[in-house]
Amino acid sequence: MTLHLDPVALNGAELFDALGEDDRMDVLRAGTVRRLAKGRRIFAQGDPGETCHTLLDGRVKIVQSRPDGGQSVIRFIGPGEMFGTVAALMDRPFPADAVAVVDSVEIHWPVTAMRRLMTRFPQLAICSAASAGRRLFELQERLGELSAERVEQRIARTVARLVRQAGRRTEEGVEIDFPITRQDLAEMTGSTLHTVSRTLSAWDERGVTASSRRRLVVRKLHLLLEIADPDDG
Amino acid sequence: MTLHLDPVALNGAELFDALGEDDRMDVLRAGTVRRLAKGRRIFAQGDPGETCHTLLDGRVKIVQSRPDGGQSVIRFIGPGEMFGTVAALMDRPFPADAVAVVDSVEIHWPVTAMRRLMTRFPQLAICSAASAGRRLFELQERLGELSAERVEQRIARTVARLVRQAGRRTEEGVEIDFPITRQDLAEMTGSTLHTVSRTLSAWDERGVTASSRRRLVVRKLHLLLEIADPDDG
C-alpha cells in the first residue's frame, strides 16, 4: 500500500518550513513514510541512533526508563515535529524509547541520507540546531520548576503545556487530543499516579477540569494558569 | 594592556577543535579577549542575546533566577567551553545569568560576526549544534534523576559530575578546583543548604569527603559513586 506523497503534508513541519516545494519533494523521496499502529515502538532506548524521524500525523511519546525500573516521560511529539534526530546526528544511541500513543504516520531517513540532505540544504542543519535549542530551553525551564515548585503547580504547568501542544477546542472546554493516563502525568512531573489522581479529582471538583479514563478536558484555563503561576506571570 | 593571541590557547576548545591554526587565528581576531574579575557578571538573564562566548581560563557559573526569588545553578563552565551561544544564535534573550566565580579570561563575538564565521567555517555551526545536543542529553539525564532520586543520591551525582568537570588530583584526593558553596550545591540539586550541609558533614565523618568553607575534596571516589549509583551501573 502506497501512501501518497504530498509536499503540502510537510507544511508546518519544523524541519522543512524553510524549503521550497520542489526541494521538499526531494527530501520526501529520500525518506520512507509508514503507518504506525497505536502502541508500536518506533525505536528503543539504547538502539544505535541510525534514523531521523518526523511525525506527520498522530502522537508519539518519548519515554526514558531508569535503572531502578521507573520511567520518565520526556515529551510528547505532535505532527510536524522531528524526533530521534539529535541522537542520530551525534552518532549516539537513542536515550529513550519512542512509542506511538495513537495510530500515526511518520517519515524517517537513514542518518547518512539526512547528512547528505543537510549538506545540500544547509537550512535543514540550521533548523535542526534551532529545534535542539528550543528543547534545551524547555528542559532548563522544567528543571527549574521540578526543583522549586510543589507537585500541584508542576502538574498544572504540565497540563498547560499539553493544552498548548495538543489542545482541541470543544464545547466543554479544551481537550487534550490524545489519550493520556494519570501515570503519564506522574512520569512527566516526577510524582506518583496517586498524587496526580487526587489532584485531578480536586480540580474536577472545582470545575477546573473534567477528567476521565485516559481523557482530560480543561474547562477553566484561567484557573489552571492561576495554579501554575500563583503570583501571576 | 593587550593579552597575547595564541591560537594554541584554543586547543581543546569545543568550538575550534576542528579548525586549522590559520583559520583559528582568523576566528580569534574577530572576537574580543578580556579578563573577568571574580564575581563579574558577564551577561544577565533577560538581556538580548547578542554575544557568543567561549571561556579560555577560569570558571563561570550559569544561574537562573526564578520568579519566586530562588535560583537554579544550571551549570559550571570550564576552559574551552562555550556559553551564551545557543541563545544568541536563536535571537533569544539570555535565559540565565553568567557570573565568573574566579578570575577568568573569555573571548566573545557579536552574534552577527559569529554567524558570518559559521557560514565561512561550517564546522563551527556543526560543533555548536553538537554542543547543544550534549547539553540536551545531560539535562534529560538530570531531569530523570531529579524526579526519581533522593537528595543524598542527587548530591552525590552532582559532586561526581563536578569531579569529572573540574577535578584536580591532590595528595588528599580529588579537589574541585573552584570555590563552591553548600548553597550552590543546593541550587544544583533542588535542595536546601541545610540538607546539603548535613549530608556533607556525614560524608566527612565517613571519610568520603573533606569539605570546608567553599572547598570540596573527594577522598574516596568509589564510595561517592556507590552512593550515586546504589545498585551499581
Added chain:
DNA sequence: CGGGCAATTGAAGTAGATCAAGCCCAGTGG
C-alpha cells in the same frame, strides 16, 4: 578586631510517597 558571609546543628512541621483496598468500565471470548 569586628562585621558578615558560610556553615553547623537542633527541633518541629508537612508535602507527598507508600501501603492497602476496592471500584469502574472497555474489551474479549464464550
Added chain:
DNA sequence: CCACTGGGCTTGATCTACTTCAATTGCCCG
C-alpha cells in the same frame, strides 16, 4: 448477550525524608 478480566482510577491511613524555623559558631578579609 453476558460474564469475566485486567488496566486504569479512586480514596483512606500511615509514614518519613525533607523543608522550615531558629539559634549559634566560626572563618576570612578588610
